[in-house]
Amino acid sequence: KAILKTSLIGTDVRYYSDLESTNNTAREIATRSPEGTVVIAETQRKGRGRMGTEWQSIPGGIWLSLILKPSVPLDNVSKITLVAGIAVTNTLRNAGIDARIKWPNDVLVRGRKICGILTEVSAEVEKVDYVILGIGINANVKLVDFREDIRLNSTSISNEIGKVINRTAFIASLLYELEQQYIMFKTRKFTDIIDEWINLSDTIGKEVKIKTPNKLIEGKAVGITENGAIVVLDRNNERQEIIAGNCRYRN
Ligand code: BTN
Structure with missing residues (x-):
């Protein structure tokens, strides 16, 4: 906890060695957990990707979900996914990795995927109840451990920088970036968020x-x-x- 500089995100961290999916566990505990709760697992048996795809969650990765409870209308939630992409990209860049965002919210390095984000919302009558922000980062994953079709389009932090990183420190700086972005998402003009996203984007112009x-x-x-x-x-x-x-x- 000493290196965690946040006051909201990560106030409660639930760590598991293995789960079906951190998004599922976060969903199960969402209503009785405080905003900012983080669910982390070393491996996931049924990691989920966007549009019903499978997310291979092998050892060495960072597989986590955040419980957020913003009091905003439902159509504001996509903004959270955008700022989360910005936060991950900034964290990777601070670690010396040339990360870019591919629409909608993949983070790429040299054209290969290093992170995916899966946002799930529970809402009643257009008002957000809670948001589960699932983030998967190929941190110290060995590419040979991936299924071949995934390996060909993927990279990992350790593969990019040639050494294994301290995942605890990386998660602490990620949660810090996420908190900064989450605070700003509530106050900032949306055009500023779009400008920052476009600056980090790999897709615009292609x-x-x-x-x-x-x-x-x-x-x-x-x-x-x-x-x-x-x-x-x-x-x-x-x-x-x-x-x-x-x-x-x-x-
Ligand atoms: C994608 O690019 O398709 C999104 C992948 C999201 C993966 C993360 S890993 C932590 C969280 N739990 C899941 O089951 N999925 C997300």
Whole structure:
């Protein structure tokens, strides 16, 4: 606790050696836990990714979920995911790693994924009850331990800097960045958040191919909206806003 400089995020830390998914455990304890509670596991048996994908959570990684209770309308929640991406990216950059955000919220290094974020919300009548912010970082993961299809698109902190990091210290600085961003999210003008996100972004300016359940949009990524939707100029130079989907770069 000595190195944890936060006053809200991480006030209560629940550590497990193995869980199904830290997001599931966080959800189970959310209503009776204080805001800022963190659930961490060394490994997850059923780690979950966005859009129903599996998240391989092998030893050496940082697999954690944060319980947040912002009193904001439901449509504000995507902002939390954006600022979380900013926080992870800043923490990695402070550790000397050239991290960038790929829309919607993957963190990449040299085009390979190092972190994924899964936000889940419980809300009643448009008002947020709690938000579970799940963050997975390939910290000291050995790439050979990943399934081949995952390995080809992934990297880890230790793989990037050539040595194993102190995960406790890294988590402490991550929680600090998250707290700073979370405080600012409540007070800051949203255009400032967008500007910072775009600065750290890997996607803006690139030719993209975005798959949603009912369509495929190809074009140039030119910005994001208040809701975290990506703005794409398609072949007919028409502006398309996509709120959720799977993004690939065209080459
Ligand atoms: C993605 O990129 O698809 C999101 C991956 C999110 C993984 C983290 S690991 C901690 C938390 N628990 C889960 O089951 N998933 C998130």
